[in-house]
Amino acid sequence: MSLFLEYHLIQNFAPSNLNRDDTGSPKDAIFGGHRRARISSQSWKRSVRQDFANLQLLPENLGVRTKKLQSLLADRLSGKGTDEEVATKIEIALAAAGLKLEENGKTQYLLFLGEQEIAAFAELVEQYWDSLVAGEAKGKKEAKAALPKEITDKAKEILNGGKAVDVALFGRMLADLPKANQDAACQVAHAISTHRAEREFDYFTAVDDKGDEDETGAGMIGQVEFNSATFYRYAVLDANKLLGNLQQDRELALSAIEAFTLAMARAIPSGKQNSFAAHNPPQFIGICLRRTTPLSLANAFEKPVRATMDTSLSEQSVKALAAYEEQLASVYGSDDDQWIYLDLTALWEKGASTTNLSELAQKAKALIAAQLKE
Numbered sequence: 001m002s003l004f005l006e007y008h009l010i011q012n013f014a015p016s017n018l019n020r021d022d023t024g025s026p027k028d029a030i031f032g033g034h035r036r037a038r039i040s041s042q043s044w045k046r047s048v049r050q051d052f053a054n055l056q057l058l059p060e061n062l063g064v065r066t067k068k069l070q071s072l073l074a075d076r077l078s079g080k081g082t083d084e085e086v087a088t089k090i091e092i093a094l095a096a097a098g099l100k101l102e103e104n105g106k107t108q109y110l111l112f113l114g115e116q117e118i119a120a121f122a123e124l125v126e127q128y129w130d131s132l133v134a135g136e137a138k139g140k141k142e143a144k145a146a147l148p149k150e151i152t153d154k155a156k157e158i159l160n161g162g163k164a165v166d167v168a169l170f171g172r173m174l175a176d177l178p179k180a181n182q183d184a185a186c187q188v189a190h191a192i193s194t195h196r197a198e199r200e201f202d203y204f205t206a207v208d209d210k211g212d213e214d215e216t217g218a219g220m221i222g223q224v225e226f227n228s229a230t231f232y233r234y235a236v237l238d239a240n241k242l243l244g245n246l247q248q249d250r251e252l253a254l255s256a257i258e259a260f261t262l263a264m265a266r267a268i269p270s271g272k273q274n275s276f277a278a279h280n281p282p283q284f285i286g287i288c289l290r291r292t293t294p295l296s297l298a299n300a301f302e303k304p305v306r307a308t309m310d311t312s313l314s315e316q317s318v319k320a321l322a323a324y325e326e327q328l329a330s331v332y333g334s335d336d337d338q339w340i341y342l343d344l345t346a347l348w349e350k351g352a353s354t355t356n357l358s359e360l361a362q363k364a365k366a367l368i369a370a371q372l373k374e
Contacts (some may be wrong), residue, residue: 001240001291001371002238002240002290002291002292002293003238003239003240003289003291003368003371003372004236004237004238004239004289004290004291004293004294005236005237005239005257005287005288005289005364005367005368006234006235006236006237006287006288006289006290006294006295007233007234007235007236007237007261007264007285007286007287008232008233008234008284008285008286008287008288008297008321009231009232009233009234009264009265009282009284009285009286010194010230010231010232010233010282010283010284010314010317010318010321010345011191011230011231011233011280011281011282011283012229012230012231012280012283012312012313012314013228013229013230013231013278013280014228014276014278014280015200015226015227015228015276015278016226016227016228016271016272016273016276016278017224017225017226017227017271017272017275017276018039018043018268018269018270018271018272018273018278019038019039019040019043019269019271020225020271020272024224024225025199025225026038026199026225026226026227027039027040028197028199028227029190029192031192031298031301031302032301032302032303032304034196034304035196035197035198036192036193036195036196036197036229036304037192037193037197037227037229037231038190038191038192038193039190039191039231039269040190041188041189041190041191043269043271044188044191044233044235044267044269045170045188046269047267047268047269047270048166048260048263048264048267049062049063049166049170049263050267050270051262051263051266051267052165052166052259052263055262055263055266057259057262057263058165058252058255058256058259060115061114061115061163061164061165061252061256062114062115062164062165062166063112063113063114063115063162063164063165063166063167064112064113064114064115064118065110065111065112066110066111066113067106067107067109067110067111068105068106068107069094069099069107069111069113069118069121070087070090070091070094070101070105070106070107071105072118073090073118073121073122073125074086074087074090076118076119076122077090077122077125077126080125080126080129087105088132089125089129089132090121090125092132092147093121093124093125093128093132093151093155094107094121094155096147096151096152096155096156097121097152097155097156097158097159097177098156098159098176098177098180099111099177109174109175111172111174112167112172113159113162113164113167114161114162114163114164114167115162115164116162116163116164117158117159117160117161117162117164118162120158120162121155121158124151124154124155124158128151131147131148131151132147156179159174159177159179159180160180160247161182161245161246161247163246163247163249163252165246165252165256165259165260167182167245168182168185168242168245168246168256169184169185169186169237169242169245169256169260170184170186170188171183171184171185182245183241183245184241185237185238185239185241185242185244185245186235186236186237186238186242186260187235187236187294188234188235189233189234189235189296189298191231191232191233191234192231192232192298192301193229193230193231193232193301194230194231194232194300194301194304194305194313194316194317194320195229195230195301195304195305195306195307195313195317196304197227197228197229198227199225199226199227200225200226200227200228201223201224201225201226202223202224202225202226202275203221203222203223204221204222204223204224205218205219205220205221206218206219206220206221207219224272224275226272226276230305230313230314230317232297232298232300232301232317232321233264233282234296234297234298235264236294236296237257237260239253239257239368239371239372240372240373242256242257243372243373250372253368253372254365254368254369254372255365257364257365257368258361258362258364258365259361261287261357261360261361261364261365262357262358262361264285265281265282265285265342265357265360266281266357268280282342283314283318283343283344283345284314284317284318284321284341284342284343284344284345284348285341285342285343285357285360286321286339286340286341286343286348286351287339287340287341287360287363287364287367288337288338288339288351289337289338289367289368289371290333290334290336290337291334291336291337291371292332292333292334293332295328295329295332295333297321297324297325297328299324300320300321300323300324300325301317301320305317305320314345315345315347318343318345318347318348319347321348322347322348322349322350325350326350338351338367339351339352340352340353340354340360340363340364340367341353341354341360342354342355342356342357342360
């Protein structure tokens with residue numbers, strides 16, 4: 001049975017530039033024939049991962065994205081031998097798993113590894129230290145080929161995701177190691193504004209504190225682009241896929257859902273925050289458990305909403321979301337669909353309301369716990 005946990009958020013940001021393109025401009029997109037403010041899915045996922053770490057959510061079950069695996073392992077194996085010895089043995093062990101290092105000691109591409117995987121590589125080098133030394137004299141390529149099958153088999157088995165929650169949620173791809181790939185359990189949409197959005201410009205000057213009396217001009221001038229927008233955010237989590245990615249660890253999967261709910265609500269991209277300090281939490285968080293197929297509600301805003309003298313963009317957005325969900329659910333929904341929500345606008349009525357984020361996260365966990373197979 002399918003178990004899709006959907007997240008629908010309405011979040012209004014004060015003037016900001018949270019996610020910019022290569023020119024420094026806030027990202028945007030055309031949707032419904034109108035220009036919208038946009039924050040990329042990659043930016044949100046990065047922010048969620050940072051919140052996992054910052055909030056100490058499941059710290060023992062998080063991944064690391066890095067090219068510096070050799071350096072990480074060398075730190076753990078410090079004292080086992082000379083720096084050159086340690087580096088060489090690590091390189092041979094990684095090669096046994098199919099991971100190649102460049103001349104600078106970094107991996108060929110960015111790896112996304114669980115803490116358990118990193119620890120297992122360190123343990124492998126320690127356990128087979130003498131075997132790796134024996135092959136070293138033949139050169140690294142020959143050493144790898146001469147390794148006992150037991151070592152190469154163990155090295156390849158290490159890359160199994162390591163029960164890292166963020167790897168399980170967002171997946172990874174290792175181009176030359178397809179068996180180590182992990183399909184994401186969670187899909188995240190680009191956030192788009194529920195209304196038309198235009199870029200604005202902040203012209204600024206900076207004064208030289210040590211300027212002479214005759215230096216009356218600015219020490220520097222420039223401009224920063226920004227916008228202000230109410231965003232619709234959407235993500236969907238496949239609970240069964242998450243369970244599989246976490247090696248059937250049911251308790252960890254449920255804890256991951258609770259942690260993900262907290263992080264989704266609290267995560268805010270960090271772009272230009274020192275200039276704008278746009279720390280604005282969501283006005284609405286709706287979570288729906290569906291057993292058929294996921295349903296994004298983005299088309300509720302194909303026609304942009306507009307603020308009025310009496311109603312804010314956030315309120316108009318929640319109204320439009322509720323109306324569209326009712327329409328869509330009557331055609332594509334199921335009687336088994338279950339909603340829980342946190343709504344500061346007091347305009348959403350479907351499902352069970354919650355009074356704070358912690359309660360919402362616990363109820364999201366409970367929704368899945370009642371359905372997830374043992």
